[in-house]
Amino acid sequence: xxxxxxxxxxxxxxxxxxxxxxxxxxxxxxxxxxxxxxxxxxxxxxxxxxxxxxxxxxxxxxxxxxxxxxxxxxxxxxxxxxxxxxxxxxxxxxxxxxxxxxxxxxxxxxxxxxxxxxxxxxxxxxxxxxxxxxxxxxxxxxxxxxxxxxxxxxxxxxxxxxxxxxxxxxxxxxxxxxxxxxxxxxxxxxxxxxxxxxxxxxxxxxxxxxxxx
Amino acid sequence: xxxxxxxxxxxxxxxxxxxxxxxxxxxxxxxxxxxxxxxxxxxxxxxxxxxxxxxxxxxxxxxxxxxxxxxxxxxxxxxxxxxxxxxxxxxxxxxxxxxxxxxxx
Amino acid sequence: xxxxxxxxxxxxxxxxxxxxxxxxxxxxxxxxxxxxxxxxxxxxxxxxxxxxxxxxxxxxxxxxxxxxxxxxxxxxxxxxxxxxxxxxxxxxxxxxxxxxxxxxxxxxxxxxxxxxxxxxxxxxxxxxxxxxxxxxxxxxxxxxxxxxxxxxxxxxxxxxxxxxxxxxxxxxxxxxxxxxxxxxxxxxxxxxxxxxxxxxxxxxxxxxxxxxxxxxxxxxxxxxxxxxxxxxxxxxxxxxxxxxxxxxxxxxxxxxxxxxxxxxxxxxxxxxxxxxxxxxxxxxxxxxxxxxxxxxxxxxxxxxxxxxxxxxxxxxxxxxxxxxxxxxxxxxxxxxxxxxxxxxxxxxxxxxxxxxxxxxxxxxxxxxxxxxxxxxxxxxxx
Ligand code: HEM
Ligand code: SF4
Ligand code: SF4
Numbered sequence: 001x002x003x004x005x006x007x008x009x010x011x012x013x014x015x016x017x018x019x020x021x022x023x024x025x026x027x028x029x030x031x032x033x034x035x036x037x038x039x040x041x042x043x044x045x046x047x048x049x050x051x052x053x054x055x056x057x058x059x060x061x062x063x064x065x066x067x068x069x070x071x072x073x074x075x076x077x078x079x080x081x082x083x084x085x086x087x088x089x090x091x092x093x094x095x096x097x098x099x100x101x102x103x104x105x106x107x108x109x110x111x112x113x114x115x116x117x118x119x120x121x122x123x124x125x126x127x128x129x130x131x132x133x134x135x136x137x138x139x140x141x142x143x144x145x146x147x148x149x150x151x152x153x154x155x156x157x158x159x160x161x162x163x164x165x166x167x168x169x170x171x172x173x174x175x176x177x178x179x180x181x182x183x184x185x186x187x188x189x190x191x192x193x194x195x196x197x198x199x200x201x202x203x204x205x206x207x208x209x210x211x212x213x
Numbered sequence: 214x215x216x217x218x219x220x221x222x223x224x225x226x227x228x229x230x231x232x233x234x235x236x237x238x239x240x241x242x243x244x245x246x247x248x249x250x251x252x253x254x255x256x257x258x259x260x261x262x263x264x265x266x267x268x269x270x271x272x273x274x275x276x277x278x279x280x281x282x283x284x285x286x287x288x289x290x291x292x293x294x295x296x297x298x299x300x301x302x303x304x305x306x307x308x309x310x311x312x313x314x315x316x317x318x
Numbered sequence: 319x320x321x322x323x324x325x326x327x328x329x330x331x332x333x334x335x336x337x338x339x340x341x342x343x344x345x346x347x348x349x350x351x352x353x354x355x356x357x358x359x360x361x362x363x364x365x366x367x368x369x370x371x372x373x374x375x376x377x378x379x380x381x382x383x384x385x386x387x388x389x390x391x392x393x394x395x396x397x398x399x400x401x402x403x404x405x406x407x408x409x410x411x412x413x414x415x416x417x418x419x420x421x422x423x424x425x426x427x428x429x430x431x432x433x434x435x436x437x438x439x440x441x442x443x444x445x446x447x448x449x450x451x452x453x454x455x456x457x458x459x460x461x462x463x464x465x466x467x468x469x470x471x472x473x474x475x476x477x478x479x480x481x482x483x484x485x486x487x488x489x490x491x492x493x494x495x496x497x498x499x500x501x502x503x504x505x506x507x508x509x510x511x512x513x514x515x516x517x518x519x520x521x522x523x524x525x526x527x528x529x530x531x532x533x534x535x536x537x538x539x540x541x542x543x544x545x546x547x548x549x550x551x552x553x554x555x556x557x558x559x560x561x562x563x564x565x566x567x568x569x570x571x572x573x574x575x576x577x578x579x580x581x582x583x584x585x586x587x588x589x590x591x592x593x594x595x596x597x598x599x600x601x602x603x604x605x606x607x608x609x610x611x612x613x614x615x616x617x618x619x620x621x622x623x624x625x626x627x628x629x630x631x632x633x634x635x636x637x638x639x640x641x642x643x644x645x646x647x648x649x650x651x652x653x654x655x656x657x658x659x660x661x662x663x664x665x666x667x668x669x670x671x672x673x674x675x676x677x678x679x680x681x682x683x684x685x686x687x688x689x690x691x692x693x694x695x696x697x698x699x700x
Contacts, residue, residue, distance in 0.1 A: 006695050026694055035694035037687060040679070043634075044666030044687075048673065052688050056695035067336060068309070069347030072431065073665035074527065074636040080670060084314055089630060090673035098314035105310050105341070109333050117311055276554035277395045278402035283551050286403045290547030297540035301343045304537065308340035 005033050005126045007060040008053045009118065012042040012077070015066045016106040016114035031118050033126075042066070043076025047083055047092045050101060060125035062118060063103045070107065077105060100125065214302050221295030227288040230256040234281030235264040324428040348534040349422040352542065355534055356415045357516065359546070363408040364513070370394045370401075373502040375462060375561070387462035387502050388560040395555070406550040412454050414546055416575040419447055433606045434615055435526075435637060435663050440606045442523040448599070449512055449519060454576035456509040462502065463558035464567040470497060471566075472583055479588040497563065526661060528638050616681045617662035618669070620655045622646075624676035627653030631668035631677055637661050640668060 009028075011018065021030045028034035035058075039045065042065030050061045063084065065077030082088035084103055092101070102121050106114050230237070237257030244250050271280045328346070335344045345352065372379075372390035379385045394401040423443065426432045432440045459466045470492075477487040489495060493504035524530045534542075572581055583591040617639070632640040632655060639661035645654040655677065657668075668677045669684050678684060 006697075008691055008695055010691075025697075026690070027697075035697070037690050037694065039666060039687065040682065041665045041667065043636075044669050044679070044682075044684075046670050046672070046684060048675070049684070049688060049691060053691045053695055056692040058691070058695040067332075067341040067344075067347075069341045069344060070332065071636075072429070073663055073667065075529065075634075076636065076665055076667050076670075079634050079667050081312065083670070084312070086315070088634075090671070092314075098316045101314050103312040103314070105312070107333055107336065108329055110310075113310065271551075271554065274552075274554050275556040276402070277557055278397075279399075282400050282403045283554055285400070286407075286547045287551035290544040290551070293540040293547070294544040297537040297544070300540070301339060301535075301537040304535070305340035305342055308342040310341075 005060070005122070006058045007034050007062060007118070007122050007125055008058045009034060009036045009062040009064055010042070010045045010049060010053075011036050011038050011062075011064045012066060013038045013040060014072050014108060015042065015064050016104070016110050017108050018111060018114065020111070021115065028118070030115060031122055033122055034118050041071065041073045041076035043071070043073060043079045045080045045083075047090050047096075051093055051096055054096065054100070059128070059130070060100045060102070060121060062121060063101070064114065065103070065105055067107045068105050081105075100128070214299060217295045217298035217302065219295070221292050221299065224288045224291035224295060226256065227260055228285055228292070229253075230260045231281045231285035231288050234279050235260070235267065235284060236281075237261070325430065328425060328429050343535060343537055345534075345538055346421075346425060348531060348538060349418075349425045351531050351534040352538070353415055353418040353422060354520070354532045355539055355542065356411055356418055359411045359543070360408060360415065361513070363404050363411060364510070366404050367394060367408060368510070370398060371460070371506070373460070373506040374499045375497065375502055375563075376499060387460060391461050392557075395557075402555065403550055406553075406555045407546055409457075409555060410546050410549045410553075412457060413573070413575045414542070415450060416454065419450060423447070427605065433608075435639070435661050437606050438526050439523055441603060442519055444599070444602050446516065446519050446523060447602075449516055451576060451579075453509060453512045453516075454573075455579070456505050456512070458573065458576065459505045460502065460509060461558065462561050464561055465558065465570040467497075467561035467563070468567045468570055469577070469580060470501070472580055476583055476588050476591055480592070526638050528634075528636050615662060615664040616679065617659035617664060618657050618666070618677055618679055620657060621676050621678065622654060624674050625651070625655050626674055626676065627651040627655070628674070629653065629655070630671040630673070631655055634667050634671040636665065636667060637663050639663070 009018075018028070018036055022028050022036050026036045026038075028036055042063060045063055050063070053061050063080060065080060066072065068077055068081065071077045079088065081103065083091050084101065086092070092098075102117070104114060104117055233240070233253070233256075237253045240250055240253045244253050267284045268280055271283055276283055332344065332346050335346060339345075341347060370390055370393065372385055372387060374386050376386055377384055383389070391405070395405055396402070398404075426436075426440070426443075455469070459470055473491060474488050477491055478484045480487055491504070492498070493500040524532075570577075572578065579591070579595065582594055586594060627642065627645055629642055632642050639658050641656050641658060642653045643656050645651050655668075657677075664679060664681075666679050666682070669679060671677075675684060
């Protein structure tokens with residue numbers, strides 16, 4: 001499963017119009033391995049959904065909303081934008097590889113740009129080493145079964161997350177092209193050091209889960 | 214960009230000249246106190262050529278009051294335009310249609 | 319998502335503007351903020367005019383020369399430094415306000431941002447529009463030239479025909495039975511009083527929106543001011559004749575932004591005027607209520623047992639639709655989120671804000687979304 005490169009797009013139904021290039025089930029017909037899930041607004045995207053996609057075996061996620069400033073629901077795209085940047089709670093877990101997430105803010109008429117960017121991103125993801133830490137069989141946390149968690153612990157945790165993200169912002173300038181080279185270097189590193197990073201990741205993840213419960 | 218800043222500066226310097234009612238022959242006392250009469254004269258040299266055009270336009274429009282004040286209005290408008298273009302040129306650099314996420318430390 | 323021709327027009331213009339100015343400076347993305355900014359220009363320039371304006375029609379100060387509204391305006395224009403320019407800025411900013419409001423209105427209408435959970439914004443917007451138009455008209459009375467006199471008389475004729483309250487209305491308007499020294503102080507009161515009441519109406523306009531965008535970026539403000547200043551230079555305000563109560567002016571220049579109702583009044587007579595005004599206003603108010611094809615919004619629902627009262631959804635909801643209430647007795651938490659269904663847009667921003675899966679859109683459960691993501695992530699690529 002890990003060799004299969006799926007990129008999930010979480011798409012606002014008012015943003016770039018992909019109806020012409022997608023089948024009903026959500027498979028993009030012109031970009032190989034691109035799947036589309038439509039939402040009423042990009043503001044509905046939960047960081048948990050992105051994490052869930054990786055857990056289920058996706059190797060990349062694209063979040064697509066309308067042009068910043070033009071959200072039909074006023075602020076949805078700003079909200080998810082800030083969440084992705086770690087400026088607003090809840091944000092993405094530390095364990096999520098940031099370079100595997102891309103956000104596009106495109107108006108309804110910009111299907112061409114969406115396609116081009118998505119193609120580039122899929123190709124970029126294909127060049128990355130497989131996500132070892134995410135076997136498709138990994139049990140997804142069943143939302144319904146999870147008991148309510150005390151508010152304090154996770155939210156504090158998240159605030160720290162956000163802080164860290166803000167501090168790390170200056171380094172955000174890396175474009176996929178730059179990152180590409182970095183990734184190549186990383187592949188080498190990964191092959192030599194075995195799957196240690198993956199283990200680390202798992203440990204961290206389970207810690208996070210513990211904290212929540 | 215350079216043109217926008219140039220427009221802003223050119224129009225800003227035009228404002229005091231317009232405020233003198235486009236006439237630098239009798240500079241007010243402040244100029245003497247500050248010893249900047251040459252500046253006043255220089256303004257007259259730079260902008261003086263257009264004074265007649267402004268006057269004919271404003272008179273044909275039956276503008277009331279001092280004509281220089283309307284020219285001042287035009288100058289401040291142009292200065293703001295130059296500033297706006299320059300600001301927007303700088304500011305739109307961080308506009309984004311495509312956003313990559315900062316790496317976590 | 320279907321788009322009709324009107325939304326298409328906006329999409330294309332928007333795209334074009336995004337290409338020219340980038341979305342950060344797209345004026346269409348500040349459609350509500352621009353009239354708000356113009357309002358500040360009007361307040362400031364109005365304050366400067368107010369300092370020298372004398373609201374009477376004959377000699378209030380028993381000086382040798384006539385000092386009244388008209389001569390004080392002439393004094394501002396000819397003797398106060400930049401008086402003429404400030405007058406013109408005030409007038410043209412008023413016109414710009416109407417243009418900006420109309421763009422705002424057409425945009426929210428054509429892009430379908432005006433109905434259902436947004437009806438308060440629309441209806442209060444109509445009130446704002448009528449207020450702005452009326453404020454502009456009273457501005458033209460204040461100059462007290464021939465046009466002011468004609469406008470006042472026309473208004474009186476229109477008010478007098480209103481059944482039952484016609485006479486009291488006229489007496490209120492003129493501050494007495496006839497045009498007198500007190501009339502202009504009433505006009506000034508209406509002009510300024512209504513202007514400040516705009517702030518109250520705006521509060522109602524904004525009450526259902528979290529964080530309304532009310533400040534355009536400086537670059538846009540500058541360009542707006544450039545336009546106003548340039549119009550001042552190219553079309554200066556010209557001198558008019560003082561009002562003479564013993565004569566009846568018969569024609570005037572019409573400011574298309576504010577004085578169109580008087581053109582209607584002139585053309586249709588008083589009854590026709592009132593009927594058309596009432597019909598237009600009613601039509602504007604009814605725009606959000608098409609009588610067919612009204613798909614109700616399915617509002618978000620909180621799963622009480624999962625909500626931890628963290629308030630994230632409450633902070634992020636763009637329509638102020640979530641209220642945090644004390645949690646029921648026996649709960650481990652202090653607060654509980656509740657959705658006000660009549661305010662909810664069904665946007666799902668709260669779903670994105672909740673880290674505990676405690677809030678859901680009934681027509682698109684996030685568990686379903688997660689299921690779909692899982693299934694797509696696993697499926698063979700086509
Ligand atoms: C003094 C005049 C007005 C001002 C200053 C004003 C300002 C604003 C502002 C700042 C917003 C918030 C936009 C946002 O943040 O998303 C807004 C929204 C809105 N306005 Fe106005 N407005 C005015 C008049 C009107 C008029 C005349 C109408 C229509 C009849 C109108 C209808 C609306 C509607 C429907 C919304 C909601 C749009 C949305 O939720 O995206 N407004 N207005
Ligand atoms: S975000 Fe979720 S848990 Fe927090 S208050 Fe809202 S519904 Fe409750
Ligand atoms: S769906 Fe949620 S965020 Fe959107 S308006 Fe309704 S309560 Fe607010």
